[in-house]
Amino acid sequence: MIFSDFGMDTTSLAGSLESKLAVVRQAGFSQVVISATDVVGHPAGIAAGVRAVKASGLRVTGLEALRDYEGLDGQLHAYKVDIAKSLLDICSQLGGGSLLVEATTSTHADTGADVVARDLHKLATLAIPLGIRIAFKGVPWGRTAHDFRAAGEVVFRAGCPNLGLSIDAFDVLAAKVPLDDLDAIDPAQIFLVQLSDYMWQAMRSTEEEATTATHFRVFPGEGAHSEGLASFVNKLDAIGYLGDYSFDVYNDDYLQIPPETVAGRARLAAEWLAETVLRRALPIPDMERLRR
Amino acid sequence: MTNLMDREAVSEPENPLGFDGIEFIEFATSKPQALGGVLEQMGFRPIARHRSREVELYRQGTMNIVVNAQPADVPRTVQPVERPVLSAFAVRVRDADAAFQRARDLGAWEIPVRARSMELNIPAIHGVGESLIYFVDRYDEFSIYDVDFRATPAVDPHPPALGGLHFFGIVQYIGAERTADWVEFYSRIFGFKPLPDRVRFGIMPSGLLLQSPCRNFYLQLIEPDEPARYAPIDEHLQRIGLGTPDVLATVAQLEKRGIEFLASEKVHSTARGALTKPCLGSVMFELVHDEPPSSAAGP
Numbered sequence: 224m225i226f227s228d229f230g231m232d233t234t235s236l237a238g239s240l241e242s243k244l245a246v247v248r249q250a251g252f253s254q255v256v257i258s259a260t261d262v263v264g265h266p267a268g269i270a271a272g273v274r275a276v277k278a279s280g281l282r283v284t285g286l287e288a289l290r291d292y293e294g295l296d297g298q299l300h301a302y303k304v305d306i307a308k309s310l311l312d313i314c315s316q317l318g319g320g321s322l323l324v325e326a327t328t329s330t331h332a333d334t335g336a337d338v339v340a341r342d343l344h345k346l347a348t349l350a351i352p353l354g355i356r357i358a359f360k361g362v363p364w365g366r367t368a369h370d371f372r373a374a375g376e377v378v379f380r381a382g383c384p385n386l387g388l389s390i391d392a393f394d395v396l397a398a399k400v401p402l403d404d405l406d407a408i409d410p411a412q413i414f415l416v417q418l419s420d421y422m423w424q425a426m427r428s429t430e431e432e433a434t435t436a437t438h439f440r441v442f443p444g445e446g447a448h449s450e451g452l453a454s455f456v457n458k459l460d461a462i463g464y465l466g467d468y469s470f471d472v473y474n475d476d477y478l479q480i481p482p483e484t485v486a487g488r489a490r491l492a493a494e495w496l497a498e499t500v501l502r503r504a505l506p507i508p509d510m511e512r513l514r515r
Numbered sequence: 516m517t518n519l520m521d522r523e524a525v526s527e528p529e530n531p532l533g534f535d536g537i538e539f540i541e542f543a544t545s546k547p548q549a550l551g552g553v554l555e556q557m558g559f560r561p562i563a564r565h566r567s568r569e570v571e572l573y574r575q576g577t578m579n580i581v582v583n584a585q586p587a588d589v590p591r592t593v594q595p596v597e598r599p600v601l602s603a604f605a606v607r608v609r610d611a612d613a614a615f616q617r618a619r620d621l622g623a624w625e626i627p628v629r630a631r632s633m634e635l636n637i638p639a640i641h642g643v644g645e646s647l648i649y650f651v652d653r654y655d656e657f658s659i660y661d662v663d664f665r666a667t668p669a670v671d672p673h674p675p676a677l678g679g680l681h682f683f684g685i686v687q688y689i690g691a692e693r694t695a696d697w698v699e700f701y702s703r704i705f706g707f708k709p710l711p712d713r714v715r716f717g718i719m720p721s722g723l724l725l726q727s728p729c730r731n732f733y734l735q736l737i738e739p740d741e742p743a744r745y746a747p748i749d750e751h752l753q754r755i756g757l758g759t760p761d762v763l764a765t766v767a768q769l770e771k772r773g774i775e776f777l778a779s780e781k782v783h784s785t786a787r788g789a790l791t792k793p794c795l796g797s798v799m800f801e802l803v804h805d806e807p808p809s810s811a812a813g814p
Contacts, residue, residue, distance in 0.1 A: 308624070344621075344622065344703075345620070345621060345622035346622065347622070348621055348622025348623065348699070348700065348703060348704075349622040349623075349624065351622075351696045351697065351699065351700045352624065352641055352642065352643060352644075352700070354690060354693065354696075354750070383699055384695035384696050384698075384699055385695075385696050385699075
C-alpha cells in the first residue's frame with residue numbers, strides 16, 4: 224500500500240498536538256500539514272510543540288497559514304511582515320517545508336498587480352535563507368486571487384523560484400473551475416494540493432460556500448463530488464504533478480469525535496485515491512528527488 | 516526553474532548599490548590565536564584590536580580579515596567554537612544605510628543594531644545559514660577600523676600582499692535544488708549575475724558562479740553531490756578564494772611558510788589554481804589565477 228503522497232492536516236483533529244500527531248502516524252501517514260496555532264498553543268510552550276512535531280517523525284508538508292498579508296501599506300505592511308517573519312521562524316524550526324499563504328480578504332489591501340507581486344516577492348525573499356517555500360493560494364472570497372488561475376498569474380508576475388501555488392480542490396469544485404485550466408500551470412510551480420469534499424450538490428451563496436469551507440468539509444470519497452475529485456487528481460497527474468496531497472478537512476463534527484476515528488476516515492480516503500483513482504501501486508523512481 | 520531566464524529584463528541599473536568589492540571577511544572561533552597563526556602563515560598580519568569586543572583585525576594588501584571570538588548575542592548567528600567558521604562578509608557600497616534599507620524592503624532579515632558608545636553602527640542582514648552580510652561605505656579616506664579598532668603599536672598598518680593576493684570569492688555550500696533560490700537572493704539584493712557554465716576559474720569547477728556588479732568578486736554556489744542529496748545539509752560559507760597573478764609561485768612561497776596544499780590526482784596545484792589542506796579542521800583557502808583589480812592594486 225503506497226499512500227506516502229497523502230497527508231493529514233492537524234486542523235481536522237481534536238485533542239492535543241501530541242495526540243493528533245500520534246493518530247496521524249498510527250493511521251499510516253508519513254506527512255502532515257501543521258496549523259501554527261497547534262504549535263504556539265502548546266501548553267508547555269512553542270519549543271515543546273516543535274519537539275513534539277520532530278519526535279513524531281512525520282515530515283512537515285507545510286505550516287498554515289499567513290492571511291491578509293499582501294497589498295498593505297505603511298504600518299499595516301510592517302506589522303504583517305513581522306507576523307510573516309514569526310511564522311517563517313516557526314516553519315524553519317519545524318524543518319522547512321512550505322508556508323501556506325492565503326490571498327488577502329482585507330478591504331485595506333491595494334489589489335494592484337504590481338503591489339501584490341512586490342509584496343509576495345518580498346515574502347519569498349524572506350523565506351530563502353531559511354530554505355522555506357511560499358505556497359500561495361487563491362480563495363473564493365479573496366481580493367487578490369479567487370482561484371488557482373488568478374493565483375498562478377500573481378505567482379508568475381512575482382517571479383521568485385521559491386514562490387509557488389497551493390491548490391485547494393474544494394475551491395475548484397465549488398466554483399466549477401474547468402480542469403483544463405490546469406494546463407496553463409507549470410506543475411513544478413505547484414507546491415501543495417489540498418483535497419477535501421463536501422456533502423451538498425450545490426451551494427446557493429458565497430456565504431454558504433464560506434460556511435461550508437470552514438465547517439462542513441469531508442474527506443475525499445465521503446462527499447457528493449467523488450467523480451469531480453477523481454477527475455481533478457487525475458488531471459494533476461496528467462500535467463505531471465508529483466508533489467504532496469494534503470486533506471484540508473475542516474469539519475465541526477470531526478472535532479467532537481475521537482481523532483482515531485477521523486484519522487481512520489482519512490486513511491480510507493488515501494486508499495481510495497491511491498489505489499482506485501491514481502492506481503499508484505509503486506513509488507515512482509526518483510520520487511523524493513522530484514518532490515524536493 | 517527556467518522562469519529565471521524567461522522573465523522580462525528588470526529595469527534596475529547594473530549596479531544598484533554601487534557595489535565596490537569586499538571590505539572584510541570574518542571568521543568566528545573560540546581559539547582566535549590558533550586561527551591567527553594560520554592567517555599569519557597565509558601572509559596576513561595582525562594590525563588592530565576592537566575597542567570593546569574580542570575581535571582582531573588581520574590585513575595584507577587590500578584584504579581585511581576579522582577574527583571574532585565574542586560570544587554571539589544575536590539569534591541565528593555563529594556561536595564561536597574551536598573550529599573556525601566563516602561567519603560574515605562585508606560588502607563595500609556607495610551608501611551603507613541606503614543599501615541596508617533597500618535590502619530590508621526587498622525581504623532581507625536585518626540584525627538588531629548593537630553599536631556601543633563611540634562605535635560605528637554597521638548595518639547587517641542575515642545571509643546563508645548563520646552568517647551575516649555587512650554593508651560598509653567608509654572605506655576610502657576614512658575607514659571603519661579608525662573608529663572601532665585600536666591599532667597595534669609599532670605595526671605596519673598596511674602590510675603588503677604576498678604574491679599579489681587579493682579577495683577573489685567565497686564558496687557557499689547549499690542544499691539540493693537550492694541554486695535558483697540563492698541566485699535570486701544575491702541578484703535581487705546585491706545585483707550579482709549568474710555566469711554561464713563555460714566560465715570557470717581555478718581548479719574547483721562545480722556549482723554555479725555569481726559575479727558581483729563590480730565584476731571583481733565571485734560567489735560559487737555548490738549543491739551536494741548526488742549520493743548526499745537526501746541528507747539534511749546545513750548551508751554555510753565554506754572557503755575563501757584568493758586571487759593571485761602567479762599561482763605556482765605563490766604556492767611555493769606559502770609552502771615555505773608551512774601551508775600545505777592538496778596534491779591528489781584529482782585536486783592539485785596548477786597554473787590555474789590550488790587548494791590548501793584544511794587547517795584547524797575547517798579553514799581552507801583556494802588560490803585562483805587572477806590579476807589584482809586595478810582599483811584595488813594596494814595602498
